[in-house]
Structure formats: structure tokens, C-alpha cells
Amino acid sequence: MKIVVLDSYCVRPGDLDWSRLHDLADVVEEYPRTPPEQLAQRLRDADFAVDNKCYIDETVLAACPKLRWVGLMSTGIDKLDLDACHAHGVAVANVPGYSTESVAQHTFALLLELANSIAGRDASVRDGYWQVDVPEQHYGIRPHFELAGRTFGVVGYGAIGRAVARIARGFGMRVLVYTRHVKPEYAADGVEFVPFEQLLEDSDVVSLHCPATAETRGMIDEAALAAMKPGAILLNTARGALVDEAAVCAALKSGHLGYYASDVAAHEPVRPKDGLLHCPNVLITPHVAWATEEALARLSAEVCANLEAFLQGKKRNLV
Structure with a gap:
């Protein structure tokens, strides 16, 4: 049996441990990255594939008749043609829940940077400034504000949305949630479930935590932005496709939207010409919210466990 790991690491070489795979197959091939044009060739005699960024579709599958299982290094399943x-x-098989706490933490790292201008303050101190007379525009320093007492809106209440809501409550924020399915176990969470329109109107911060589907793509459009409070903050650690980036830029330039902080983009990697890079009050990180050391360890361990279960005839995390 042969296993092919199409993307052997995520952020840095060696950040994923695939040693367990060598106990499961006769041959294990690891590739740091796999260009689309080499995908079918590398999988042509593989029984199993481990995939992160490669799009496996009908064309690839037709050229790889031995392939029996694909282990996704993600929770989302939009990186292949599932049908x-x-x-x-x-x-x-996917890996649900491995990055829940990491993404929730990153969401608040973005918000806290907007609230306290940590990077700008640090830079100003290193240049000899202390508290007063700092050229704030030069360092990107903003007026500081408290989170306590503000309203935090969570769009999507899966594991990550729920974790983010818990943190927001810990900061003393009122939490509003929009979700299509309100489960009985949510009753003790101390949040308020409201329609999407009310969440936009009442929230000082709107945080996106839903998958990109036909229903949610572009959900933050011109109309949604217009419905938000003047000066509100929009956070996106979910999917770039949820947001109409041109509309966000327009809302930022007009001053209606206060800030947009995101770990994702409509086109990844972001290109120098992309509009968000040229808009005011934008904070962007390169889709790394999930990539803590702890989450990466869970990720590789879960992918290996999924394959072990499959070889034993068990249905573990199959989608």
C-alpha cells in the first residue's frame, strides 16, 4: 500500500508529524507542496492521499484508479469535489475541531490589536517615545477602547463561534448570535439568539464563523454593511468568500465601517493589487489562525487516526 502526502507541512517545514503513517503502509511519499499540474502524476499509483491545498476533482480521480481514501488536513471540505x-x-475524512481554540484566540488577537494598538505602541517606544507626543498616524496608533459593555455579534455558532462567544462574555461583552439552528444545549451559554438583521444593527463588533456555502457567500455585502452600526468592527476568521471585499473597502473609505480585521481573503495569497491592501483601517493576517503548535499536533495525529480507522473498516470522520 502507498500513501502520498501532497502537502507535508503547513507553515514551516517539519511542523506536521507524519511518522505514524510509515507504520500503516509499505511506501510513504511526502511532498512539501504539490502544483496542480503534478497532482494526478503523484497520485497515479497511490492507495491513500493526505491533502491540504490540492483540489482533487473528476479529472484527477479518473487518472488515479487505485485511490481509496483522501485524508483532509482541514475541517472544511471545499478543497475537493466531494461528489x-x-x-x-x-x-x-476531515478533521473537525482541531483548531477551535486557536481560531477563537486569533479572533480576539485581531480585536485586541484594534483596541490597544500594541504593535504601534511597541514601535513608538523603540523609537524613543513614551506615552505623549507620539506621531500616531506614523505608527498606526488608534484611540484605545474597552471591550467591556460593548455588543459582540457572532455569525455562525459552530464550535469556533461558540468558543468566541465564550471569550467575548469573559471580556464583559453582551453577545448576540445568528445561527440557523438553535440547539437545546445552547440555553446555558448566556447569549442572545437574534435575526441576522438585528445582529448587524445592534453589534459593535461582528465576527464571522460560518462556512462558505451557496447561502453564505457574499453575505456581508453593501446592504449588510449599511445595516451595521456606524464605526462598527468586522472580524473574519472564517472564509474570504463570505465578504464582498469591494463593498468593505467602500464602507471603510466612507467611514461607515470602522475597521475590518481578517485572517482570510477572497483570493489567497493576497496579491499586491488587491483592494483590501489599499484601504484604510484594515488588519490582515495570512490565514494562520489555525496554525498554533498545539493545533498542528492535533491535526496530524487526527489525520493518522482517521486512516488507521479506515484500514480497520471503521467510519471515522468520513464526510
Whole structure:
């Protein structure tokens, strides 16, 4: 049996441990990255694939008749054609929940940077300034504000949205939630479930935590932004496709939207010409919210456990 790891690391070489795979197959091939044009060639005689960023579709599957299982290094399943995989009898397993706490933490790292201008303050101290007479525009320093007493809106209440809501409550914030499905176990969370429109109107901070689907793509458009409070903050650690970036830029330039802080973009990696890079009050990180050391350790361990279960005839995290 042969396993091919199409993306052997996520952020830095060696940040994922694939040693367990060598106990499961006769041959394990690891590639740091796999260009699309080499995907079918590398999988042509593979029984199992571990995939992060490669799009496996009908064309690839038709050229790889031995392939039986694909282990995704993600919770989301939008990196392959799931219907085509099922049609070819290829099982697909994802890794739910491995990055919940990491993404929730990063969400508040973005918000706290906006609230306290930590990076700008640090830079100003290193240049000899202390508290007063700091050229704030030069360092990107903003007036500081407290989170306590403000209203935090969570769009999407899966594991990450729920973790973010818990942190927001810890800061003394009122938490509003929009979700299509309110479960009985949510009753003790201390949050308020409201329609999407009310969440936009009442929230000082709107944080996105839903998948990109036909219903949610572009949900933060010109109309949604217009419905938000003047000066509100929009956070996105979910998917770039949820946001109409041109509309966000327009709202930032007009001053209606206060800030946009995001770990994702409509086009990744972000290109120098992309509009968000040229808008005021934008904070962008390169889709790394999930990539803490702890989350990466869980990720590789879970992918290996998924394959072990499949080889034993068990259905573990199959989608």
C-alpha cells in the first residue's frame, strides 16, 4: 500500500508529524507542496492521499484508479469535489475541531490589536517615545477602547463561534448570535439568539464563523454593511468568500465601517493589487489562525487516526 502526502507541512517545514503513517503502509511519499499540474502524476499509483491545498476533482480521480481514501488536513471540505470522490468510491475524512481554540484566540488577537494598538505602541517606544507626543498616524496608533459593555455579534455558532462567544462574555461583552439552528444545549451559554438583521444593527463588533456555502457567500455585502452600526468592527476568521471585499473597502473609505480585521481573503495569497491592501483601517493576517503548535499536533495525529480507522473498516470522520 502507498500513501502520498501532497502537502507535508503547513507553515514551516517539519511542523506536521507524519511518522505514524510509515507504520500503516509499505511506501510513504511526502511532498512539501504539490502544483496542480503534478497532482494526478503523484497520485497515479497511490492507495491513500493526505491533502491540504490540492483540489482533487473528476479529472484527477479518473487518472488515479487505485485511490481509496483522501485524508483532509482541514475541517472544511471545499478543497475537493466531494461528489466526484463518492462517485469513484473514494472515501474522504476531515478533521473537525482541531483548531477551535486557536481560531477563537486569533479572533480576539485581531480585536485586541484594534483596541490597544500594541504593535504601534511597541514601535513608538523603540523609537524613543513614551506615552505623549507620539506621531500616531506614523505608527498606526488608534484611540484605545474597552471591550467591556460593548455588543459582540457572532455569525455562525459552530464550535469556533461558540468558543468566541465564550471569550467575548469573559471580556464583559453582551453577545448576540445568528445561527440557523438553535440547539437545546445552547440555553446555558448566556447569549442572545437574534435575526441576522438585528445582529448587524445592534453589534459593535461582528465576527464571522460560518462556512462558505451557496447561502453564505457574499453575505456581508453593501446592504449588510449599511445595516451595521456606524464605526462598527468586522472580524473574519472564517472564509474570504463570505465578504464582498469591494463593498468593505467602500464602507471603510466612507467611514461607515470602522475597521475590518481578517485572517482570510477572497483570493489567497493576497496579491499586491488587491483592494483590501489599499484601504484604510484594515488588519490582515495570512490565514494562520489555525496554525498554533498545539493545533498542528492535533491535526496530524487526527489525520493518522482517521486512516488507521479506515484500514480497520471503521467510519471515522468520513464526510
